[in-house]
Amino acid sequence: MSNNTNQAASDLQRNELPAKKPKKSKTLQQSDKKLPFLLLTPTFILLAAVTIFPILYALYVSVMNFDTFGNSSGFAGLKNYMDIFASSTFWNAIFITLLYTALAVSIEIFLGFNLALMVSKDGKAMTYLRWLLIIPMMLSPLVVAVVYLLMMNTDMGILNYMLQSIGLPKINFLGEPTTAFLSLIFVDVWQWMPMCFLIILAGLQALPRDPFEAAEIDGASKFQVVRFVTLPMLKPIIVVALVIRTMDALRTFDQVFVLTQGGPGRATETISFLMYRASMKNSDFGFASAGLFIVLIITIIISTMLIRFMNRSQSA
Amino acid sequence: MDASVKSFKRKELGMKIFRACFLTVTVLFVLFPLYWMFITSLKGERELFSDVQTFFPKEITWQYYFDPVNGIFGANSPFLSFFINSMIVSFVSMVLCLVIGSYAAYALARFKMKNNRNEKLSFLILTARMLPPIVVVIPMYLIMQNIGLLNTLWSMLIVYIGFNLPFVIWMLKAFFEEIPVELEESAMVDGSSRMRAYHSIILPLVIPGFVATSIFTVILTWNEFLFAMFLLNSTDKMTLPAGISTFITQYQTNWGALCAAATVSVIPVLFFSLLVQKHLVKGMTLGAVKG
Structure with missing residues (x-):
């Protein structure tokens, strides 16, 4: 009975309302609930296939024993993890990677910021410089490393030739622990300082003019303007550059592979290179997979910290 | 008054020159490795290993690109x-x-x-x-x-x-x-x-x-x-x-071919x-x- 009246009422309503619009918008809403998930499904399947699935597989491998041919030979338990924790090479690689990242990224941001300040008011210099500075970061890090391998060669490299022609002694760029490490950072700065520059320049151009004019009227010096007006306003952008560069620098591999192979000794062995050596050269897949989990955990910690930092700087 | 304007102008000029120098150095710093890569691919073997490095090749050779035997576009090259x-x-x-x-x-x-x-x-x-x-x-x-x-x-x-x-x-x-x-x-x-x-x-x-x-x-x-x-x-x-990385060998890297390959890539x-x-x-x- 009540059903009937409802039906009648809704019929009445449908007849009275001018368009079929209410009905239509209802189906639209319904499809709206399923459609986005339908559209996202292929993406999530693929992402799971290249991330979650391999990570789970690594978990399996990390608790197995592997012989020198890369075949598994029984359950190992936590042995591989114990090996990792006791391994000084592993912690050395973590240390090298963190030091490399900290040094390279801070130099890149410092130089990029100063360069951006220098050209931001000069339209012509800005356009040309932007056009040129795009080049390094678009190149394959591998190709860049190859060119520097040639230029840093002790005997025939152009860098030593230039040093000698102005009367300085030769530098063994890639042959000694400290210089090899610094050379890698130099190459990293060459390639990625431009990116920091471009990001910061984009931020500078988007800043409002008023605070600068106010500071000028108040008689602030150039340094004071940068320190108390530009920097605070630019902080969110600088943090974006910092986050992106840090994530990239933590995975440095190509340059190490070409320029130093982790050497001399283990002075430039980044975590990515150590994992490569353990797996592909020594076929110690169990050890490498256990190491991956520690790398994964460290990456998660660092990226969570960075993202918190980024969100805070953006909301402030 | 006049002197202060003058010194201000001099300061501005100094700033401009400093900036111009700094920007020039930056541009050279950025472009030099690419230039060097290209130039090396054009140098003959003797010039490449000579004691005097040349910033512009005395003899330009395209052998690392188009030589049918040694060039990267030759039949033997992958x-x-x-x-x-x-x-x-x-x-x-x-x-x-x-x-x-x-x-x-x-x-x-x-x-x-x-x-x-x-x-x-x-x-x-x-x-x-x-x-x-x-x-x-x-x-x-x-x-x-x-x-x-x-x-x-x-x-x-x-x-x-x-x-x-x-x-x-x-x-x-x-x-x-x-x-x-x-x-x-x-x-x-x-x-x-x-x-x-x-x-x-x-x-x-x-x-x-x-x-x-x-x-x-x-x-x-x-x-x-x-x-x-x-x-x-x-x-x-x-x-x-991956291919270019195989060109690097410990003892006899063919720099000309390597640079030619890098340039084309x-x-x-x-x-x-x-x-x-x-x-x-x-x-x-x-x-x-x-x-």
């Missing part, structure tokens, strides 16, 4: 197959990535989901990009070995599509968000379905965004070394970076990157900063 492999992998993965990613990006940019789920899902996708590739590539090597895809371009395609998807989605999402919602709404009020509104109204408007995103994706794949080095081990399957990237200049900052920051 370079051309590196180049073709790189082209196949970059373009096929780019197209598939864009097709899959565009729907996901549209869903995340436009649909209102419960509890802010859009943002959570977008963030989840982004975490896939933050993952260090080394974490994935070692188990991937074992998996590909088990399913028999090791050393095939298929393995490269799967990996590159998956790994570039987050980038594509975030970029396209930023482009979709720039387009006013009212456009679709009016189309839907006029009776077209959501997907039809997307295909006929939104898609044509974001074509510039698609072009920029596809160029970035091609460059990312073109330059990728780690996955290629792990998953490809025969010369005929290698992409450019860089040309498409230079060309493409000039096309996407305008979107570069957006691309580098996944749409977080509008450049």
